[in-house]
Amino acid sequence: MKKTAFIDIGSNSFTLVICEYEEETNYRIIDVLKKSVRLGDMNKKGFLSDEKISLAIETLKMFKNLCVGSEVNDIKAVATEAVRKAKNQEEFLLEVKKETDIEITVLTGEMEAFYDYLGVMNTMDAKDGILMDIGGSSTEIVYIKNKKIKESVSLPFGAITITRDFDLKDKLTKKQEEDITEYVIKQLNSVKWMKSVKEPILIGVGGSIRNIGKIHRKRVNYMLNLEHNYKLGNEQVFEIFDLVKSKTFLQRKNVRGLSESRVDIIVGALTAVVATMKYFKTKDMLISGKGLRDGLIYERVLGSKIPMNNPLNFSINNILINNNLKINHANQIYQITKALYYFLEDISEFEDEKYDRILKSAAFLHDCGININYDKRKAHSAYLILNIDINGMNHNEIIQTALAIDAEENGDIKKKYFKYKKMLDKKDIENLKKLSILLRIAESLDRSATQSVKAVSCEILDDKFKVGVQSDRNIDFEIKDAMNYNDIFASIFKIEMEIYKI
Amino acid sequence: MKKTAFIDIGSNSFTLVICEYEEETNYRIIDVLKKSVRLGDMNKKGFLSDEKISLAIETLKMFKNLCVGSEVNDIKAVATEAVRKAKNQEEFLLEVKKETDIEITVLTGEMEAFYDYLGVMNTMDAKDGILMDIGGSSTEIVYIKNKKIKESVSLPFGAITITRDFDLKDKLTKKQEEDITEYVIKQLNSVKWMKSVKEPILIGVGGSIRNIGKIHRKRVNYMLNLEHNYKLGNEQVFEIFDLVKSKTFLQRKNVRGLSESRVDIIVGALTAVVATMKYFKTKDMLISGKGLRDGLIYERVLGSKIPMNNPLNFSINNILINNNLKINHANQIYQITKALYYFLEDISEFEDEKYDRILKSAAFLHDCGININYDKRKAHSAYLILNIDINGMNHNEIIQTALAIDAEENGDIKKKYFKYKKMLDKKDIENLKKLSILLRIAESLDRSATQSVKAVSCEILDDKFKVGVQSDRNIDFEIKDAMNYNDIFASIFKIEMEIYKI
Structure with a gap:
């Protein structure tokens, strides 16, 4: 190492x-x-x-x-x-x-913006948007299109300089708010390309913006303990702004989630963020827990200044290695689950890419909690997934990944996950039922964790879903173990299953 | 492997x-x-x-x-x-x-009893007691004294044979209960050495006894999800017996925690357990999640038929290896924490051995959650400790270990651990405060995770607690980092701390 x-x-x-x-x-x-x-x-x-x-x-x-x-x-x-x-x-x-x-x-302003971009692109599933990193005395803005930097700029204001230059101390006066807004807009207007960007999603970077996310998560008792990829609508950001700007310095100390070292500068940061969101007419802000430092790390680890094509793949692999898990077995579960799902849904990939991501991460990480306790490994795997900060997935996808792994055998979401139900729509629940049973079938087919199944071929014949599994070994056990799920499979997919060796 | x-x-x-x-x-x-x-x-x-x-x-x-x-x-x-x-x-x-x-x-009855004993002795902190393994058609009873088998016997009754021979189906009749009790007592009486055992703790082994534990844990909404080392007073066992024996077969199916495959035989098993507890006048039953199979595993892994001296040591090491953690660093934190604690308490070991065990496991496992998320590693370490089934510690000790690691900086137990407070007495809380701050000081002194501190010597001089640390490197940073805790240290130990290089 x-x-x-x-x-x-x-x-x-x-x-x-x-x-x-x-x-x-x-x-x-x-x-x-x-x-x-x-x-x-x-x-x-x-x-x-x-x-x-x-x-x-x-x-x-x-x-x-x-x-x-x-x-x-x-x-x-x-x-x-x-x-x-x-x-x-x-x-x-x-x-x-x-x-x-x-x-x-x-770093030049441009390089700083670049590393922000590299950190974000390697850890988020985002293709387009405006990245805004508001630091202490500069703000980097990067226009990302199709994962590439289209434009970038570093502007000479930040949370500290605004606080100092506009003499922010206690409640924000109307005059101060107007002055800061005017100043920020003037700065943005000085950059030609900005005007052409229409209603982008704003990817927020830096400690002040992360802190906005934290304040909101505390306010709504957010169910996940993750800062990266937290999404806020503009109304929610404005609400936090209203909350913070109307308080004196001492009152702000009691705002839950507001970090002690930012009690003074948060108002300046928020005024600039709100002005920028209004300028771009953005509807949502996606908060990144990663930024400049992560850009530096990924540049070194990957040896590349180009973002990875697929941050999720790297992240999954990283989790498997750090937690001493079997990568070949994990990959086998993925290959089998994917083959079954895609055939049954008659697709080569999901229309909605999120289901691809959920399938992949659930399959690869299906047993990531095994070192905590064998018998309760499913519940522990779900705990890890909800806490381990998987890159390249949003929170909804992370929750679905955990549920797919720890669902009841019939695909029902356990009582303990009831609180997540409101985050899922009908299609999600439908998908979870299917995915969780296919995952279990795949686990049975590599129960030995030695990849004895070499290939899987599917067909519908005589009103049955027939799965031919190729192997150079006796795999009667694996097939029988998988066939235990036939009843549940039939109740979900409305067709009987038959697995046989070819 | x-x-x-x-x-x-x-x-x-x-x-x-x-x-x-x-x-x-x-x-x-x-x-x-x-x-x-x-x-x-x-x-x-x-x-x-x-x-x-x-x-x-x-x-x-x-x-x-x-x-x-x-x-x-x-x-x-x-x-x-x-x-x-x-x-x-x-x-x-x-x-x-x-x-x-x-x-x-x-296996002969004697060998079966032996493997039960080996499985239990390698996973529990127990020196003396009566081990009772009630299986399907035999019951092993082992009299353990000072970690050795003093006597053992295999009796020819079990959950299945009692159920069959006394024709148990629905509610247990008074006659059936008397007949079974008389039969069991007669069997016990046939073994000479039994009479000499006075009020031993009963260590319960086997699926039926584990199921008794599970039913009780569900009844009281037990706060830990651990079956091994769960302790029940005799009144609590009798209560479960009353609950189960007064129900018909169908009614029993609704008893929470009662496993489906034991609905028929649980009454027979419980009648025998209760009779045995009354025979020995035992006050407590300690449920072992481990038994025969674990005995076989440990014999093979350790290459020995003699139980380990210290199951906790093995278990900690096992957790460190399986979770890809740094053993030398973990050991260093233990050595430093121990040196400080023992000096401050003026002991060579605790009167109450549990505090030794808590210190050791908290020190060795202080960062076991680091692979889940670096920033929240303390909370994740606590989660692992509460779920990972550490051998050689009881549940109270496991809880204290988790709390010592995840305590607030001032030694307070976090709000989220409030539910455990009732399990702790004043001395425990006192110990937790001290231990948690010393752990943090030790972590600072090996913050580099490279064991740069070679030795630690303590003295009280000029009303100060002076810690000399020996190193062949510059360790200004480590010392300064540790000295950040001086105020909290002083408030807990009522003496200022001074750390210097020797």
Whole structure:
């Protein structure tokens, strides 16, 4: 395993992430260290103050120490807007190099936007949209079309600078709100290509936006404990804005979910976000838990500046490896389940791609909880799926994946999942019933976990669904085990099943 | 990894368990297949009927098939009372060998009792007691003293034979209850050594007894989903007995937790258990989820017929390996936490051994949920601990281990654990506060996960708790990280802490 440390020297905070990885294959985060430095609080002349430089170096020494202790030699450190625009940048970089031996790469606005994009594209199932990363003193906006960067820009305002420049302290006055909005719109208007983007989905990146998501999740007692891929309608964002802007600094401290280190700057961030959403007329904001740092990680792990075609595939593989699970067996369950489902539905893939994703993740991760307890592995697998942050699936798909695995034998959703029912439509439930029984049949057909079935062929003959399984072994047991599900199968698919060896 | 299949040919059901293991180190169960055969239903002359023999062979062929498919060459098959006493035993064994090539070892009653004992002693923290395994047609009773078998016996009655011989069908009549009790007492009285055992704890083994536990857990909505180590007072067992014996066969089908395949024989089993508990004047029954099969597994994995000294150590190591965790780091956290705690409490070990066990398991498993999600690893570690079936700890200790890991920084038990509070006494809570803060200090001191701290020495000097840490590296970071807990430490231990490198 290789180890790399990624250091993100932001305008608000410094973050160190240490990863362990096999190139192109898998990785896991083994340490995270975050310190609020507020480097973006520059003096009026645009210089990093001696005080901030000392604090920055002290923090980086600490990071370096942890890297050395953790036997990490490869350190990738990047700085964004605060260092980018500091008039004493060169002096700062030399000082850091001298004191810590860390070489900082100062990202251009464009590079920063690029890494945001790379982090998001490798962890979300998104093709198009406007990515907005509001940081401490800059905001990156990327126009993504068909998974490619069509345009990108870094604008010189952020949560800290707005808070400082518009002197935000307690409740937001009407005047302040108007002034900030006017300022943000002016900034957006200064970028030609913006006008041509029509009602895009907004992909929100960065700590302030993640915090908006967290406040909302607390407000509605959201059922999943996941921040990545949380979706908010514009009305919901406006509601959070109204909640926060009408409170004094002290009152804001009691807003559930609002992180202590953002009590001061959240109002500035939200004003800019709301102005931007209104500018673009976006209807929804998809919150990304991933961003710049993940872009750096994926660049290193994958050795590529091009986003993966399929983040879900990588994510599933990563989960299987990190949790010491059998990949060949998982893949076999997927191949069999897919063959059966596609034949029965007479498709080569689902019209709605989400069902493809659910089938794939449920099949590959059908037993991911096996190391917790064999007998209760289905329930534990569902727990893992609901908590493990699978990339490339939205929350609804994650829930359906868990339900497909832990459904009752007849495809019914267990009582304990009742709370998720309202998130599912009729078609979802129909699909879950079918998928869960086919998963069990596939599990029976690779019960030995040794891939004894080499191929599966399906046909409808004499009013029966006939499954020929090819194998160079005796697979009477596997067939009999699978045939135990015939009654349930027939009740769901309205046809009898027959499995035989060819 | 080696693979072995264990086949248990019982009087009630046949069970196949396939294990993957490294000798003397770790194992995991990768498949379980169970079929109700009811071999104990012999004809009056004591012969296994042709029908039963066919069913047995069909089942064993299925097991064998799964073994072959799973690439398991090593099959260990044992049979108990039904085969032991069958007059056509030899014919049965030959037939099985011919049809399936499986060699069955017919266990003597003594050997059966021994494997029960080995399974229990390797998975429970128990030194003394009466082990009772009520099977389909025999009951093993083992008198354990200081972890050794002092006496053991196999008695020729079980859940199936009692049900048949006393013609149990619907509600249990007073006459039937008296007859069975008299019969069981007579059997017990026939064993000389029994009389000398005074009020032992009863360790209950076997499917019927596990089912009693399950019924009770459902009745009280028990907070843990663990069957092994569940403790019932005699009044609680009697209560389940009253509940079950007063119902008709059909009514019993609705008893929550009562397994479908035991609706008929549970009354017989319970009558015998209650009679035995009364005979011994036991106050508590500790239900073992492990027994004969686990004895066979441990004999093979450990290569020993002597129980481990410390099941907890093995179990922790097993969890670390199966879940792809760092053992050296886990051990380091244990060593440091222990050094600090023992010095502060001025002990070499706790008077109450449970606190030793909690400290050890919490330290070793402090990050076992890290592969689920790094940021929420503490909560996920707690989930794993509450569900993973750690051997050698009782449920109270398991809960405390989870709480120590997932406690708030100030040692408070999180709101979500409120439900467990009633299970803890003042001393437990006191201990949790101390343990949780020391765990965090230890984690800081091995934050790099590379064991840079070589030794820790403690002293009280100038009204301070001084911790000297020895290292051949710069460990400023680790020390500073640990010192972040000084305020909380001081509020709990009423003394300031100072950590320095020596």
